Amino acid sequence: MPIIRLIDGINEVVGRIVSLVAILFAVIVIYDIFMRNAFGEPTRWAFDVTKHLYGFYFIMLGGYALRHQAHVKVDLVTARLGHNTRRWVEVAGYIIFFFPFAWVFTTRSWDFAMTSFNQREVTYGAVQLPVYPLKIAMFVAAVLLLIQGVSEFLKLILNKIDYIEQTEPMDVR
Template structure:
């Protein structure tokens, strides 16, 4: 189905592009540690920048994680169900829990981002950085998560959902 391929492809692309942010994030931390301990000249901006980059990185990968079934799942009941019943229970979970949460996340994060933008909100750390880009990223992430939920629900309806792999939690 083209819409499933489009949504999955978009979240896959976002996840792969954001891997560059992880490299940037690590580079800034290494730079700050080097400046602090090797040269005795800590940076004033690195902590605030890495804190915002980490928040951006963490929130933006929700849709990518859902695409790869990497979210925490409680399979105590569904593990004992047959595949057909499991599909319907998972679909009901999307309808009852996921979609309302994702909609609230998207609508509230939009409100937060617009309020932050209008106020010119800044961080209160050693370096004052604008907050609205991170809050706008929350809105984009909520939308990516919401549309990935649509893709996953369609896969369940069409019986195309990959069987979730059990993950080691220990």
């Protein structure tokens, strides 16, 4: 289905791009350690920046993780069920748990982000970094998680798990 390929492709591209933030995160930490140990001059900004980058990194990879089935699942109950029964239990799980959670996460993170943006919220401390970009990223991450849930749900309904896993993600360049 084109919608499944599109959603999977979007989360694949976002996941690969966001994973590069880990490199930037590591460079800043190494730089701060070097400055502290070599010159006795720790940076005033590195701790706050790395907290923001880690938060961004962690939250933005939710849809990517769901696409690759990397979220925690409770397979103790479903492990002994047949393929079709397990599939319908997962469908019920999406309807009862995932979609309500994802909807609340999306709507509340939008409110949270817009409040922060309208106030031009910044951190407190030695360096005042803007907080609203991170909170806007939380909303974007919620949307990515929600649409990836739609993709996974459609795969379950259409029984397309095996087909989708064997194909390459769509190139959305």
